[in-house]
Amino acid sequence: MTQPSPPAPTVRVAVLGCGAVGAALVAHLQSRADTLAVQSGARIEIAGVAVADLSRARPAHVEKDLLTDDAASLVVDPSVDIVIELIGGLEPAGSLIRAALESGKPVVTANKELLASSEGVALRALAHERGVDLLYEAAVAGAIPLVRVLRESLTGERIRRVMGIVNGTTNFILTKMADDGTEYAEVLARAQELGLAERDPTADVEGHDAAAKTAILAGVAMGYDVVTSDVPREGITHIGSVDIEFAARFDYVVKLLAVVERIGEDEISARVHPAMVPKSHPLAGVRDAYNAVFIEGDWAGELMLYGQGAGGQPTASAVMGDLIDATRNRLGRTTSPVPERQPGSLHPAADLRSAYYLTIDVEDRPGVLGLVSTVFGQHNVSIRSMEQIEQEELIGLARLIFLTHAAREGDMNETIDALAALDAVKRVGSTIRVFGDEEE
Numbered sequence: 001m002t003q004p005s006p007p008a009p010t011v012r013v014a015v016l017g018c019g020a021v022g023a024a025l026v027a028h029l030q031s032r033a034d035t036l037a038v039q040s041g042a043r044i045e046i047a048g049v050a051v052a053d054l055s056r057a058r059p060a061h062v063e064k065d066l067l068t069d070d071a072a073s074l075v076v077d078p079s080v081d082i083v084i085e086l087i088g089g090l091e092p093a094g095s096l097i098r099a100a101l102e103s104g105k106p107v108v109t110a111n112k113e114l115l116a117s118s119e120g121v122a123l124r125a126l127a128h129e130r131g132v133d134l135l136y137e138a139a140v141a142g143a144i145p146l147v148r149v150l151r152e153s154l155t156g157e158r159i160r161r162v163m164g165i166v167n168g169t170t171n172f173i174l175t176k177m178a179d180d181g182t183e184y185a186e187v188l189a190r191a192q193e194l195g196l197a198e199r200d201p202t203a204d205v206e207g208h209d210a211a212a213k214t215a216i217l218a219g220v221a222m223g224y225d226v227v228t229s230d231v232p233r234e235g236i237t238h239i240g241s242v243d244i245e246f247a248a249r250f251d252y253v254v255k256l257l258a259v260v261e262r263i264g265e266d267e268i269s270a271r272v273h274p275a276m277v278p279k280s281h282p283l284a285g286v287r288d289a290y291n292a293v294f295i296e297g298d299w300a301g302e303l304m305l306y307g308q309g310a311g312g313q314p315t316a317s318a319v320m321g322d323l324i325d326a327t328r329n330r331l332g333r334t335t336s337p338v339p340e341r342q343p344g345s346l347h348p349a350a351d352l353r354s355a356y357y358l359t360i361d362v363e364d365r366p367g368v369l370g371l372v373s374t375v376f377g378q379h380n381v382s383i384r385s386m387e388q389i390e391q392e393e394l395i396g397l398a399r400l401i402f403l404t405h406a407a408r409e410g411d412m413n414e415t416i417d418a419l420a421a422l423d424a425v426k427r428v429g430s431t432i433r434v435f436g437d438e439e440e
C-alpha cells in the first residue's frame with residue numbers, strides 16, 4: 001500500500017502595505033492558494049497585512065482580522081517566514097526590510113526608490129552577507145520579467161547595453177503627442193484624467209522614476225552599485241509637437257530612454273534622456289503606457305522584453321513570482337543568485353558621444369546664420385543639416401533646426417550655452433539626442 005504523501009509545509013508571509021499592489025497581491029494569494037501550494041511546495045498563508053490607517057475602507061477580499069498598523073511587530077513575529085514590502089518610499093520601508101533580513105527572513109519588495117538609494121545598496125549587501133533572499137522583480141518595469149532574466153537566464157552573458165522604456169506615463173504622453181500633434185500640457189492633463197499620471201507628475205515627467213530604475217538595472221545587468229543621484233537625467237517637459245513632427249519626417253520616434261551600457265572594460269554609463277529612435281528599431285513600436293527593455297549581449301545578440309510596467313495586478317504578478325522563488329528557496333535552504341559586484345566607475349557624461357537635434361529661435365536678419373554656425377564650429381560640433389521653419393507666432397524671428405554629427409556631450413552643452421549668450425538668439429528650444437549616430 002502506498003503511503004499518503006506528507007502535507008505540504010506552511011510558509012507564513014507578512015504583507016506590508018495594502019494599496020494598489022498589496023491589495024492585488026492579497027487577492028491573488030487567496031484565489032490561487034491551491035495552485036501556489038503546488039508551484040511553491042508550501043501552503044502560503046498570510047500572517048498579517050500592515051497598513052498606515054486601520055480606519056480606511058479596504059476591498060472586500062481583505063479580511064479585517066489580518067490588518068494591523070504595527071508593521072514593525074509583524075516583521076519580527078516569530079511565526080512569519082517571509083516579508084513582502086509594498087509600502088514604498090525610504091522609511092519606514094528601509095528599517096522594516098533591515099529588521100526582516102537581520103532576523104534571517106527573506107524579503108520581496110517592489111520599492112524602486114529604496115533599492116536605488118544608498119540604503120538599498122546596503123540592504124542588498126546585508127542580504128548577501130546573511131545568505132537571505134532580497135528579491136525585487138517588480139521594482140523595474142512591473143510585470144516584465146527582467147531582473148530574473150538578467151540575473152539567471154543571461155548570467156553567462158556579457159551584457160553590453162540595456163536600453164529601456166521604463167516609464168509608462170511618459171511613453172503614453174509621447175505616443176499621444178505623436179498621434180494627435182497635441183502639445184505636452186494638453187496630453188499630460190488627459191493622462192491625469194485617465195489615472196495614468198499623478199496629480200504631481202514630476203517624478204515621471206522629469207525622469208526621476210526612470211533614473212531609479214536605471215540605477216537598479218546597472219546593478220542587475222552589470223554588477224555596479226549605482227544610486228539614483230548618480231544617474232544623469234533629462235525629462236520630457238521641453239519637448240514640443242514641432243520636435244516630434246520633425247522626428248517623424250526623418251523616420252524617428254521620440255522616446256524617453258533609460259540606458260545602461262559598458263564603456264571599455266571597467267566603466268559604464270547609466271543615464272536617462274529623451275532620444276530620437278529610428279522607426280525601424282523595436283523600441284520605436286512600444287506605444288502608450290507599455291514598457292520594454294532591449295538587451296544587447298556579446299553572444300545572445302539583441303533581445304527585447306515587452307509588457308505592462310505598472311498597475312496593481314501586473315506588479316503583484318511579478319511579486320508573486322518572487323514570493324514563489326523565496327518560498328522554494330526557503331524550503332531548499334538556498335537563495336536566488338545575485339549579480340557579482342564589479343569594482344568600476346561611471347563614465348563621465350560629458351565624454352559621451354551622440355548626434356543631436358537642436359532648435360533655436362533667432363532674429364530673422366542677414367548674418368545671424370553665420371554667427372550661429374561659428375559657435376558650433378568653435379566647440380567642435382559639426383552641423384549635418386540645418387532647416388528654417390516658419391512659425392506663425394514667431395514675428396521677426398526664425399526657427400532654425402539643426403542636426404549635428406556625433407559630438408561630445410560636454411562640447412554640445414558648451415555650444416548651447418554659447419548660443420544662448422548671443423544677442424541674436426532669442427530662445428534655445430529642445431535638444432534631443434539622435435539614437436544610433438554615436439560613433440561617426
Ligand SMILES: NC(=O)c1ccc[n+]([C@@H]2O[C@H](COP(=O)([O-])OP(=O)(O)OC[C@H]3O[C@@H](n4cnc5c(N)ncnc54)[C@H](OP(=O)(O)O)[C@@H]3O)[C@@H](O)[C@H]2O)c1
Pocket residue numbers: 016017018019020021022050051052053054056069071085086087088089092110111112113138139142309310311312315
Ligand atoms: N502601483 C504600481 O503600479 C507600482 C508599480 C511598480 C512598483 N510599485 C511599487 O510598489 C510599492 C507599493 O505601491 P502602491 O502603488 O501599492 O502604493 P500605495 O497604493 O500608495 O499603497 C501603499 C500602502 O502602504 C501602506 N503604508 C503606508 N505607510 C505605512 C506604514 N508606516 N506602515 C504600514 N503600512 C503603510 C498604506 O496604508 P494605507 O492604505 O492605510 O494608507 C498603503 O496600503 C511601491 O514601492 C511602488 O513604487 C508600484
